[in-house]
Amino acid sequence: xxxxxxxxxxxxxxxxxxxxxxxxxxxxxxxxxxxxxxxxxxxxxxxxxxxxxxxxxxxxxxxxxxxxxxxxxxxxxxxxxxxxxxxxxxxxxxxxxxxxxxxxxxxxxxxxxxxxxxxxxxxxxxxxxxxxxxxxxxxxxxxxxxxxxxxxxxxxxxxxxxxxxxxxxxxxxxxxxxxxxxxxxxxxxxxxxxxxxxxxxxxxxxxxxxxxxxxxxxxxxxxxxxxxxxxxxxxxxxxxxxxxxxxxxxxxxxxxxxxxxxxxxxxxxxxxxxxxxxxxxxxxxxxxxxxxxxxxxxxxxxxxxxxxxxxxxxxxxxxxxxxxxxxxxxxxxxxxxxxxxxxxxxxxxxxxxxxxxxxxxxxxxxxxxxxxxxxxxxxxxxxxxxxxxxxxxxxxxxxxxxxxxxxxxxxxxxxxxxxxxxxxxxxxxxxxxxxxxxxxxxxxxxxxxxxxxxxxxxxxxxxxxxxx
Amino acid sequence: xxxxxxxxxxxxxxxxxxxxxxxxxxxxxxxxxxxxxxxxxxxxxxxxxxxxxxxxxxxxxxxxxxxxxxxxxxxxxxxxxxxxxxxxxxxxxxxxxxxxxxxxxxxxxxxxxxxxxxxxxxxxxxxxxxxxxxxxxxxxxxxxxxxxxxxxxxxxxxxxxxxxxxxxxxxxxxxxxxxxxxxxxxxxxxxxxxxxxxxxxxxxxxxxxxxxxxxxxxxxxxxxxxxxxxxxxxxxxxxxxxxxxxxxxxxxxxxxxxxxxxxxxxxxxxxxxxxxxxxxxxxxxxxxxxxxxxxxxxxxxxxxxxxxxxxxxxxxxxxxxxxxxxxxxxxxxxxxxxxxxxxxxxxxxxxxxxxxxxxxxxxxxxxxxxxxxxxxxxxxxxxxxxxxxxxxxxxxxxxxxxxxxxxxxxxxxxxxxxxxxxxxxxxxxxxxxxxxxxxxxxxxxxxxxxxxxxxxxxxxxxxxxxxx
Numbered sequence: 001x002x003x004x005x006x007x008x009x010x011x012x013x014x015x016x017x018x019x020x021x022x023x024x025x026x027x028x029x030x031x032x033x034x035x036x037x038x039x040x041x042x043x044x045x046x047x048x049x050x051x052x053x054x055x056x057x058x059x060x061x062x063x064x065x066x067x068x069x070x071x072x073x074x075x076x077x078x079x080x081x082x083x084x085x086x087x088x089x090x091x092x093x094x095x096x097x098x099x100x101x102x103x104x105x106x107x108x109x110x111x112x113x114x115x116x117x118x119x120x121x122x123x124x125x126x127x128x129x130x131x132x133x134x135x136x137x138x139x140x141x142x143x144x145x146x147x148x149x150x151x152x153x154x155x156x157x158x159x160x161x162x163x164x165x166x167x168x169x170x171x172x173x174x175x176x177x178x179x180x181x182x183x184x185x186x187x188x189x190x191x192x193x194x195x196x197x198x199x200x201x202x203x204x205x206x207x208x209x210x211x212x213x214x215x216x217x218x219x220x221x222x223x224x225x226x227x228x229x230x231x232x233x234x235x236x237x238x239x240x241x242x243x244x245x246x247x248x249x250x251x252x253x254x255x256x257x258x259x260x261x262x263x264x265x266x267x268x269x270x271x272x273x274x275x276x277x278x279x280x281x282x283x284x285x286x287x288x289x290x291x292x293x294x295x296x297x298x299x300x301x302x303x304x305x306x307x308x309x310x311x312x313x314x315x316x317x318x319x320x321x322x323x324x325x326x327x328x329x330x331x332x333x334x335x336x337x338x339x340x341x342x343x344x345x346x347x348x349x350x351x352x353x354x355x356x357x358x359x360x361x362x363x364x365x366x367x368x369x370x371x372x373x374x375x376x377x378x379x380x381x382x383x384x385x386x387x388x389x390x391x392x393x394x395x396x397x398x399x400x401x402x403x404x405x406x407x408x409x410x411x412x413x414x415x416x417x418x419x420x421x422x423x424x425x426x427x428x429x430x431x432x433x434x435x436x437x438x439x440x441x442x443x444x445x446x447x448x449x450x451x452x453x454x455x456x457x458x459x460x461x462x463x464x465x466x467x468x
Numbered sequence: 469x470x471x472x473x474x475x476x477x478x479x480x481x482x483x484x485x486x487x488x489x490x491x492x493x494x495x496x497x498x499x500x501x502x503x504x505x506x507x508x509x510x511x512x513x514x515x516x517x518x519x520x521x522x523x524x525x526x527x528x529x530x531x532x533x534x535x536x537x538x539x540x541x542x543x544x545x546x547x548x549x550x551x552x553x554x555x556x557x558x559x560x561x562x563x564x565x566x567x568x569x570x571x572x573x574x575x576x577x578x579x580x581x582x583x584x585x586x587x588x589x590x591x592x593x594x595x596x597x598x599x600x601x602x603x604x605x606x607x608x609x610x611x612x613x614x615x616x617x618x619x620x621x622x623x624x625x626x627x628x629x630x631x632x633x634x635x636x637x638x639x640x641x642x643x644x645x646x647x648x649x650x651x652x653x654x655x656x657x658x659x660x661x662x663x664x665x666x667x668x669x670x671x672x673x674x675x676x677x678x679x680x681x682x683x684x685x686x687x688x689x690x691x692x693x694x695x696x697x698x699x700x701x702x703x704x705x706x707x708x709x710x711x712x713x714x715x716x717x718x719x720x721x722x723x724x725x726x727x728x729x730x731x732x733x734x735x736x737x738x739x740x741x742x743x744x745x746x747x748x749x750x751x752x753x754x755x756x757x758x759x760x761x762x763x764x765x766x767x768x769x770x771x772x773x774x775x776x777x778x779x780x781x782x783x784x785x786x787x788x789x790x791x792x793x794x795x796x797x798x799x800x801x802x803x804x805x806x807x808x809x810x811x812x813x814x815x816x817x818x819x820x821x822x823x824x825x826x827x828x829x830x831x832x833x834x835x836x837x838x839x840x841x842x843x844x845x846x847x848x849x850x851x852x853x854x855x856x857x858x859x860x861x862x863x864x865x866x867x868x869x870x871x872x873x874x875x876x877x878x879x880x881x882x883x884x885x886x887x888x889x890x891x892x893x894x895x896x897x898x899x900x901x902x903x904x905x906x907x908x909x910x911x912x913x914x915x916x917x918x919x920x921x922x923x924x925x926x927x928x929x930x931x932x933x934x935x936x
Contacts, residue, residue: 169872171835175809204831208808285833285863331809337829339893340676341643341799349817361805363672365753367639393861395753404637425807 024066024080028053031086038090039068044083049076111159116195116252118158119188123181124167125202127229127240151241157305158195158252170202170209170228175329175429178212185217185224186325196223196251200244203228203282203290206261210277211426214259214450216327221319224259225251225274230288239264239288246272246302254300254307257317258451262302264288271303273310278423278452281393294394295418295454330356330432335425337361337391338368344375351378356438357385357428360413361421366390366397367404373411380412385438387414387428387445389421396456414445417453427452492534492548496521499554506558507536512551517544579627584663584720586626587656591649592635593670595697595708619709625773626663626720638670638677638696643797643897646680653685653692654793664691664719666712671696671750671758674729678745679894682727682918684795689787692727693719693742698756707732707756714740714770722768722775724782725789726919730770732756739771741778746891746920749861762862763886763922796901798824803893805829805859806836812843819846824906825853825896828881829889834858834865835872841879848880853906855882855896855913857889864924882913885921895920 020028020035033039033053041049051068065077066084078084154160165184166177185197201209210226217224227247229240247262250272254260259277266289279296301308334350336358350358358379362368366388368376379386388397388408396418399405409415416424427449431441446453488496488503501507501521509517519536533545534552546552622628633652634645653665669677678694685692695715697708715730718740722728727745734757747764769776802818804826818826826847830836834856836844847854856865856876864886867873877883884892895917899909914921 169835169870171806171831171872172838173808174837174839178808202832204835205808282832282860283862285858285860285865287863290860290863329809331811333809334814335805335807335810337803337805338639339803339890340641340646340673341797341801341897342803343799345817345821346802346814349813353813363639364670364750367637367672369642370640371642390753392750392753392758394751395755395758397753402637404639422807429809 020066024064027080027084027086028066031088033086033088034091036091037088040087040089041066041068041078042085042087043078049078050089051076112155115156116158117193118160118248118251119185119194119197120160120162120200120248121181121184121188121197122162122164122167122200123170123173123177123202125170125200125204125206125228126231127200127202127227127243151244153241153245154248157245157248160248168202170204170206173202173205173209175212175331178209178216178329178426179327181209182213182216182325182327185213186323186327189220189222189323194222196225196248196254198244198247198251199224199226201226201228203230203263207277207280207282207291207420208422208426210259210261210275210280211420211423211452212329212430214277214452215427215430216325216329217259218324218326219321220257220259220315220323221321222257222317223251223254225254226259226261226277227263230264230286230290239269242269243272249305250274250300250302250307254302255309255317256299256314257321258299258315260299261291263291265298265301271301273298274300274302274307276451278427278450279420279454281420281422294420295396296451326430326434328433328435329426329429331429333357333359333425333429333432335359335361335421337421338363338372340369342369342372344372347372347375347379351375351382351384355384356432357387357441359387359389359416359421359425359428361391362388362397363391365395365401365405366399366408366413366415367402368408370404373407376408376413377411383438385414385428385432385441385445386412387416387424389416389419389424391421393420412442414442417446419452423452488534492532495548495552495554496534499556501554501556502559504559505556508555508557509534509536509546510553510555511546517546518557519544580623583624584626585661586628586716586719587653587662587665588628588630588668588716589649589652589656589665590630590632590635590668591638591641591645591670593638593668593672593674593696594699595668595670595695595711619712621709621713622716625713625716628716636670638672638674641670641673641677643680643799646677646684646797646894647795649677650681650684650793650795653681654791654795657688657690657791662690664693664716664722666715666719667692667694668712669694669696671698671731675745675748675750675759675888676890676894678727678729678743678748679888679891679920680797680898682745682920683895683898684793685727686792686794687789688725688727688783688791689789690725690785691719691722693722694727694729694745695731698732698754698758707737710737711740717773718742718768718770718775722770723777723785724767725785726767726783728767729759731759733766733769739769741766742768742770742775744919746895746918747888747922749888749890762888763864764919794898794902796903797894797897798900799897801825801827801893801897801900803827803829803889805889806831806840808837810837810840812840815840815843815847819843819850819852823852824900825855825909827855827857827884827889827893827896829857829859830865831859833863833869833873834867834876834883835870836876838872841875844876844881845879851906853882853896853900853909853913854880855884855892857884857887857892859889861888880910882910885914887920891920 035053037053054067054069064081066080067077225247227243250262260274261280262272262274265271265273275293275298279293281294282290283292284290299311299314332355334355336346390397397415399409399415431444503521505521522535522537532549534548535545693715695711718730728742729748730740730742733739733741743761743766747761749762750758751760752758767779800823802823804814858865865883867877867883
């Protein structure tokens, strides 16, 4: 996979070509520094920054800051008005970080015959964000069309219909928005003529959304692929280009019809993995291969334009299958992670506020401190549906091994089998949203709807390796 | 590592040798079934159980149940009084599950010259529990001395002084008990003459306790090794024997003087790993190699009686170092895992109840839904110390990348660096317990006391591999 921002050219540009103006441009020119050069900048206060001079976006009106990409991969904006000394350590390529800026203007697309039709729905997040060159921070900005334009390879993969559904960082994603996204996907699918759907989404809560869509989109005929990026798409180290290309490939020609997360399979830019939407979790704050299948194998591998299935059990692509959108979620569900010394306050707060369900993230096989038994009993008596999961993350909740587990079962706590806590939370919101009786929900929690529960026999072969 | 319950003998025993009596014994004898045989038992109701006949413990007075170990590894007690038919599928060794029962009586120990002196403190958990042969469930029972007797290899590793501190399942471990354990360890160490300390502990919350002891035992001169077992020690599949032997080896001759968790390094019985007490987490509900170092490497490997250091930076064993026990923990600290759709109720509940600290388990680099900003602002204004960690588990909290992270910093939320949420919780309880001012604590949270924070430069090499 060739990176979109690579450049084999070696010519140098003056700093003015990439957005620097006024005082800052004078300072850079005086030092002989251009975009792409490795420089050492010393401020009046004596602070030293070393990094590659980054271009300024066209929209910038700020004439005070020099932006350099540091070795850490993070950009920093240095106020040149305060007076700085600049030493050029190494001349670089002008294209180091700037090639995509020229391409940022929308290129009209033509439909290429023979390519699959993919709906590209943007919701926000890093994959749709850019660096603020004043502060070095990242904020949501790019449109789906912008992304499409900066990754020209996509033109060879699919005919894309890009739309923006919303533009939020994924920590602000909510059950209400899951409903909206499910509704939008449903409408596009029911209109027909699509081979797959890609949803650009922030990575923070992508696995909650993928679980929500897995439950909400019943009888899916085609793939729905969530994709994101761990690095802003206008930065040379971004993983956005490969992630986007592989996600569109998976949506366009993947043989499955499930909701998946498609992200980097390892730290390099070699392949992506498609993780089942209910079995995936963000497991690292910053690594590109942060998404990991838990208690399951990834269902497919995408590499060099090919989609290879890694499991035999999956819902196959089938255009005759009839999609039903069941997209109501009950927000009155609480998540409680237990810990030594915890008191009844948390569970009590949920019961006092008339929550309808609680997902416990207990320890080990599904245990909680006896100190909170009273609050759990009370919650059960007030008809709150209580589901047990494990903060171990991997493995299965088995509550009949220890006396304490059996006591919780007797109180009415439902074992969440091998469901991720996050998936159990979304499932309980969904079941409550369907308006079923609480007794019925206590049964349905243990029923496998969309691959969220793995049977006991298949667990041994799919448990993850130890991390050292 | 040879398993303690292995037997090369092939003789068969009658069922009466291993605790079966009365009616049940008659039924077994009539079928020609003995302890260790693989049998198929069909109940009057038509339920079929297949498994190996297990011995009955001497203390049992129940004359109704036949206990078989099923293929799943779990024991089941079958009521023979109801009438059962038994078919012997395969004759087995009488020692299959019974060898440890005869050894269960205490053998007086003599001190062997030249062996290290190890204090063995039992707190409870599976490593100190046994199967209830009536219900098939597990409950805490064995004393430290019992364990010492069932693993005779320990006699070649160290002179052990075994004591019982308490006998609880680890989900009921509490900050108060951490204080008690730290106090007990401190007393034994200060008395002198010890080469190391082993603490038998339930696995559910062992990593919380290992973090607590890491903070409480300042200037430790010798190793303190926590050990547990994922399978009850009176069952043939138990990992207790190897875990105990390797933990005592690590305590007796490990060159480090830190608090560690010493458990199976992989699924087989080949070696154990010593994980730094503040960097370890239980990552699987049932696997033997459930404990994993996060954002760090395990510090040592124990195999065939040898301890091999895996890192160069560690506190070396030093009998001249002066131990200080700082074992006060403030229990008024809450843990909040954030999720989409969450409301202010959780944080509000903690503030209303006058908690002193809150550890947030945010998403990604350290974010929370904007919907709870109000409650966080209010908590900060009421001088609650708020620390941010990530539910990704691996990686570092970096709050100056996104606008939202910077907004949380501005409210006074303290980034927990690359600390595990569990470790940050224990650390905040400990810092508050010391009685420092909240402003001082906001500084100290980011200071590395005992390996709980890894410097940025060393992170890249220690991040875990992806799990597939």
